[in-house]
Amino acid sequence: MTDESTVAPVPRPAAEPAAAPRNTRAQIRQPLLLALVLACGILVGANPFRASEQNPDGTARGYLKFKEILSYVDRDYVDSVDAEALSDYAITRMLERLDPHSVFIPARQQQQASAFLQSDFDGVGVEFNLFHDTVTVVSPLSGGPAELAGLQPGDRILAVDGVAVSGVRISTEQMFGKLRGPRGSSVQLLVQRRHQSKPMTVAVNRNRIPNSSVDVAYMLDNETGYIKVSRFASGTYDEFKQALGDLRRQGLTRLVLDLRGNPGGYLDRATKLADEFISGTKKLVYTEGKGDQYDTQTYSRTLGEFEDGPLVVLVDEGSASASEVVAGALQDHDRALVVGRRTFGKGLVQQPIALNDGSELRLTIARYYTPSGRSIQKSYRSGAEAYEKELTRRMQHGEYFHADSIHFADSLRYRTDRGRTVYGGGGIMPDLFVPRDTSAYSAYYTRLQSHNLIREFALNFFQDHRDELEAMRFEQFNTSFRISDTQLQALTVKANHDGIPNDVAGLRRCTALLRNQLKAHIARSAYGKTAYYQVLREQDHELQQAFHAVTDGNGSLMQGITLKQ
Template identity: 75%
Template sequence: MNIFADETPPSRQADVPARSWWVRWRQPLLLAGALTCGVLIGANPFRPSDQNPDATARGYLKFKEILSYVDRDYVDTVNAEELSDYAIQRLLEKLDPHSVYIPAREQQQAAAFLQSDYDGVGVEFNLFRDTVTVVSPLSGGPAEQAGVLPGDRILAIDGQNVSGAHFTNDQIFGKLRGPRGSSARLLIWRRGQARPLSFSMTRNRIPNASVDVAYMLDSQTGYIKISRFAAGTFDEFKEALGRLSRGGMQQLVLDLRGNPGGYLDRATKLADEFIGGTRKIVYTDGKGDQYDSQTFSRVAGEFEEGPLVVLVDEGSASASEVVAGALQDHDRALLVGRRTFGKGLVQQPITLNDGSELRLTIARYHTPSGRCIQKSYRNGVASYDKDLQERYKRGEAFHADSIHFAENLRFRTDHGRTVYGGGGIMPDVFVPRDTLAQNRYLTRLQGLNLVREFALQLYQQHREELQEITQEQFQRVFQVSDAQLQALANRAAQDGVAQDPPSLRRCAAVLRTQLKAHVARSAYGKEAFYAVWREQDAELQQAIKALQDGSTKLALGEAAK
């Protein structure tokens, strides 16, 4: 079986908008299966229930009869197909939050998130006030080869004006992508140029990486960040792990924060690289035994011995939780961060006759110790969707003692440590959210994309200087001044964000780091971004501290004595 946790809106892939810093939990594609988990077994014809076929048949006939009456006799003209789609969605909400129906028109977009590549021009973009702005051209892609630069503003695509035309992200996404070998023409405004520039390029296959970055934090500590478990994730991970090992890596930080899941077999293969012997990684339990399964480690992995820290947070879900739970249950890794999302339901995708898809919950998955990490949904979908907000209100993001687990859901790891089921994976080391990053003023700046936009302006202003220095020199000498922060505040005021000097002072350190990191990304690439961002990354700093002082060995080995 091939199990997967479905897609959220595309994030760090090219020819789509650059991802904001905050996890967007409830967007339209969530109805297409965000944060779900399923079994890819292909089409499945309709079968009446073996348990109660008469009730199933009566319900089907009743719905058909009502829809026929509405279509024929209702006072206004209606779209019967839209009504049936709506009814199906409401029906599934009565079951659980992750059984979903995906209309045929959304199926291709829903599937794109887990693809390992696509055809397009290869640019990451953002919409700043109805202007398509290039955040970064993908390395080796058609746009980069044609000479497109970060900060360029796309005025027209294939002769059609897209600047100030109120296009949506998805519409721009569709215009930049196209069949491999097709031509694309971009009309671009570039700072310092008297007139727009025209670029012609041929669309090509673009890698859609899910390993965001892999580099050495120091001479012996590797860092790998995985944004989702897509088709090519395991291969990307193996390449990154091998490269870091050859570079002298002795210990590793695996970052699964904000990872909503993906193909579960890629996740279990990744976990197998860390777990020695033949030990259980995950098992599923459904109605009867049709959908019961067990997955064990089976290969000699490349990193079964070295110290390992896994970073998780409330954005880590589904397949990410399977990896984190398995490594914690086997005392293989120290988990650092905050309680994970709590998604432990398995869906079966069923292709319907019109090309739409039903993803129906058919099992729950459990960690090796027996934990079911699916959080409660007994109060309905609306309450379920507000769970993360409620966690913040209860103080869970800031105080570990605000998190309570039922005593009857207590489990033991291989070495006897206590862990809990019933709602996500609780890390071994809790790290609260930075209260400065929760500043309302900062949140508004980020929500309007003003931080990214201003960073691109800084990059453009200093492009020639940045070309003359190395990334290491940049990290030492580049500083965001008070005057530049005030310029950002002035720019924000023009967009309706009122001046707030006290709030600006409180979040100044975070803002400086964010701006510097985005400038580094434009000038030197993703690795440079993360190298700067680590200065304000509390979870990563805690992980490094645990590796340096031997906390990983102490925490994971103490219970065995």
């Protein structure tokens, strides 16, 4: 599912793990984890970057040597070369010798990389997917330009401004570039609607589109709220405050904060969010760099919206950087129960430095530490390749399934405010471990997902039953609607036609999950994003564990909790 309003960080070559919002759950999480944390952990309000005085002679010699070699290559090499591209390559390889998170972003990619941390952008406001090399509208943003122009779920976009985008293997990034543009400008879309014989031309006037980082906020029951934060962007704190206030008015007295798959972002937005939960003046995070230029200490200062009441924070191996700051601060101060699996382990802070040609250097300038003194950064001494495969090794060692597969050195032992033992040196270990549930993920289900057939089938179903679905309230749909065996059989027939052979055992294994996924995607088209997440909850075992923890806590979540190790 691709949303024009959501752009992932630009991966560098051999990118480190990443996570997208948990839309399609654990089965697709692992591939997506390969593009994550590059734009995250950014320090805001740091001192301006200054030239180093540590080794000026060495720096000058290195600069002159590189300039001399590049000049010779450009002038005398046997073939024509792109000197700028060579320079970009050399810079990238140089930074790889430093740490896994210092990164150079060429000018042509800088805008896309920055979009990850923006709270809005100029575009048409449409969520789309690629089915069989065809751009298909999943949902126009409510009240956005695309909806106002009449676009509907299931519409196939054949051309943009006269240029074909159907059947030409267009990439998601290329489609972003065609749909986005200056506010007030117009784009002509050639659209094929189901059951209509001829395509129609739709003119859409671009406008400002919100790029929300709070994916969803709703009540799990009459007292328990749920808020999912996908990243810490420029508008995250304001979005969170509004969501929390809305839930408080609905009766919220306890909260599940979902940071699974959250790769981080602006550090100050993360600490402001943590401050909403922590009373008094307590340390939230501190950073230490070379000398004292980037040494900072951040404390809670404001009267928060939810400083009392049961709180659970959901994390997993895709939670990184600023999301680890939040989880670590709440854990160290015994303010929340952390539930899930060990987080990614990124404790390095990057300073964004704009370069003259429009490119950007994001240079690691400090390490951050939780209030108890823990460094969450996992080791990268074995090199970039080993670092990039660390999450794979966790799975191979059984860490995703058994808490006793995780071991920490005694030298990395720390204490929370109430004296509980916690560990540093590689992510935040949850207080309550929840293994990854892969029992339903057959190879057949994986093939259905990889061919986008689940979303395509759900979208077609919505189009065929649109009137009856829209005449039904979501609450009625959620309690009474069920994907039938006949509909599952129709999906397998479609899959077989698309080259996925029937697999009776594989289908049987994934039937419950498949029904849930199909129902959730139908709900998304008919009732919106919140309905999608509410349906997914049925098969979200980690959220179910978090819900039981927060409702069974009786206001004292931390009592009797010991760290799993």
